[in-house]
Amino acid sequence: MKLDLVGFGELVERFGLSRSQTYRLSKRPDFPEPGLTSGRRVWWTAEVEQWISEHRPDLGRDA
Incomplete structure (x- = not known):
């Protein structure tokens, strides 16, 4: 089982x-x-991505 951590x-x-x-x-x-x-x-990837979307949308995956 792979944990989605960064x-x-x-x-x-x-x-x-x-x-x-x-x-x-x-x-x-x-x-x-x-x-x-x-x-x-380490951080949960989903939590980091959520933080980015709320606080740094300029870093979004599509930016």
């Missing part, structure tokens, strides 16, 4: 921002809470 590096690619900009974005209080797997922060 790691920090995938967030950097998805946002098209620098690592430091992505880090600041991920620390916003309205950004989805990460979970931990093998000591690494």
Whole structure:
């Protein structure tokens, strides 16, 4: 069973921002809470995509 999770590096690619900009974005209080797997922060893809659609529509898949 594949879990639909994204790691920090995938967030950097998805946002098209620098690592430091992505880090600041991920620390916003309205950004989805990460979970931990093998000591690494991960996010549910669906939650990240929902956040993007609400807060950064310019980053939408069709943009």
